[in-house]
Amino acid sequence: MVGKLKRFVTRPFRQLAAIQSELEDQTKLLDARMQSVIAGLDNQSQMLAERLNQVVQGMDNHSQLLAHKLEQIIQGIDHQASLMNERFDQLRQGLDNQSKTLTAQLGPIKRAIDRQPHLVGERIAEAIRTLDRARFPTTARNIDTTTVPDFQFGDLEPEQFRELLLHRGAVMLRKATDPALLDLIKQKIDGLFAQYESAPEMRSGTYPATISSNDLGDFWYQLRRSHIFEQTFKQLSGSSYYDIIRGTGLWDFAAHAFPEYQLAESIDCNCRRVTTGDLPVMFDAPVDFHVDAQYHSIYNLSVNFWTPLAPCGRDAPGLQVVLLGIEETKDYLEFDFAGYDAKPNDIANMRHFRCYKEQLEQLKQNDLAKCLWAPEFEKGDILAFTNFTMHATYCTPEMTNPRTSVEVRITCQ
Numbered sequence: 001m002v003g004k005l006k007r008f009v010t011r012p013f014r015q016l017a018a019i020q021s022e023l024e025d026q027t028k029l030l031d032a033r034m035q036s037v038i039a040g041l042d043n044q045s046q047m048l049a050e051r052l053n054q055v056v057q058g059m060d061n062h063s064q065l066l067a068h069k070l071e072q073i074i075q076g077i078d079h080q081a082s083l084m085n086e087r088f089d090q091l092r093q094g095l096d097n098q099s100k101t102l103t104a105q106l107g108p109i110k111r112a113i114d115r116q117p118h119l120v121g122e123r124i125a126e127a128i129r130t131l132d133r134a135r136f137p138t139t140a141r142n143i144d145t146t147t148v149p150d151f152q153f154g155d156l157e158p159e160q161f162r163e164l165l166l167h168r169g170a171v172m173l174r175k176a177t178d179p180a181l182l183d184l185i186k187q188k189i190d191g192l193f194a195q196y197e198s199a200p201e202m203r204s205g206t207y208p209a210t211i212s213s214n215d216l217g218d219f220w221y222q223l224r225r226s227h228i229f230e231q232t233f234k235q236l237s238g239s240s241y242y243d244i245i246r247g248t249g250l251w252d253f254a255a256h257a258f259p260e261y262q263l264a265e266s267i268d269c270n271c272r273r274v275t276t277g278d279l280p281v282m283f284d285a286p287v288d289f290h291v292d293a294q295y296h297s298i299y300n301l302s303v304n305f306w307t308p309l310a311p312c313g314r315d316a317p318g319l320q321v322v323l324l325g326i327e328e329t330k331d332y333l334e335f336d337f338a339g340y341d342a343k344p345n346d347i348a349n350m351r352h353f354r355c356y357k358e359q360l361e362q363l364k365q366n367d368l369a370k371c372l373w374a375p376e377f378e379k380g381d382i383l384a385f386t387n388f389t390m391h392a393t394y395c396t397p398e399m400t401n402p403r404t405s406v407e408v409r410i411t412c413q
């Protein structure tokens with residue numbers, strides 16, 4: 001019994017000891033396992049560190065390779081850029097050369113193009129000359145060339161008028177217009193000048209410009225030179241300068257004289273006020289010899305029915321002409337349709353003439369003094385002359401009165 005009890009008591013102790021021993025074994029195993037895990041982890045760590053090192057090294061190598069590659073690329077780009085610059089330089093040089101070659105080639109072409117208008121002008125002029133030769137024979141027929149062409153308007157036939165204009169350059173037509181009409185026109189012209197004299201130029205916008213220019217600056221320039229053009233006169237006075245030649249049949253007379261032409265009013269129809277000495281406002285000084293074609297048209301024949309509005313040529317400046325035919329005047333002035341090189345002071349058509357030959361001294365040297373004629377005018381007398389007739393203001397120190405005249409121009413078209 002005791003043995004049984006003893007075994008009964010000692011059995012749990014033995015079991016406990018067995019468990020304890022088991023636990024100790026397990027602990028040892030766990031320790032060993034732990035050691036093994038730790039050792040494994042250490043190895044893994046080392047391996048990872050090694051691997052990391054390798055990766056870093058690899059990345060360093062890659063970085064170096066990339067940097068090297070980048071360097072090569074940059075070098076390549078630099079090289080390309082310098083090659084491109086070189087190429088651009090070559091291209092630019094090539095273009096410059098091309099441009100120079102083109103400019104050199106274009107020069108003659110441009111000159112040829114510039115010359116075309118002259119050539120066309122010459123062709124037109126030659127055609128006009130041919131027509132003129134047929135229409136205006138160079139030999140005067142049935143006219144007296146030994147005395148001055150001074151006629152009562154009613155005594156002259158249109159054919160004689162034509163011949164005289166063509167071959168002597170001018171014709172005096174006495175009593176060709178109505179003196180009362182001239183008084184009326186002078187009154188209206190004086191009224192307009194009085195109006196303009198009191199009008200400040202800043203208000204010039206309220207006044208119409210000339211027909212030849214809508215430039216108000218030019219309008220006042222013309223006014224200061226005592227020119228009121230037909231357009232302005234007609235608009236403001238209700239009359240026309242052309243009444244001077246229409247009323248007495250002079251327009252129709254001219255139309256009969258030049259039946260091959262259509263006669264037209266000229267844009268260069270205006271009045272002038274001339275005086276000697278100090279110039280009052282809106283008066284002009286005497287003008288030297290010239291032909292109107294050097295300022296107006298060289299392509300059309302035009303006739304100036306020069307009409308003083310009061311007697312002149314004695315106490316007031318008159319007009320003098322060179323009695324020379326149109327073709328002779330053109331020859332004398334060496335008229336050239338193509339024109340010469342323009343001189344610095346040349347305006348309008350002056351370069352088509354040797355204008356220096358219009359000077360009085362030149363006229364005398366060329367034996368043309370004998371052709372000078374400065375008639376006296378009564379109110380109603382009209383001197384007709386062409387745009388190729390040399391003429392000038394005629395004035396002497398005794399002519400102290402001012403003179404107003406109207407240049408009633410017609411154009412043969």
Ligand SMILES: [Fe+2]
Pocket residue numbers: 290291292391
């Ligand atoms: Fe003139």
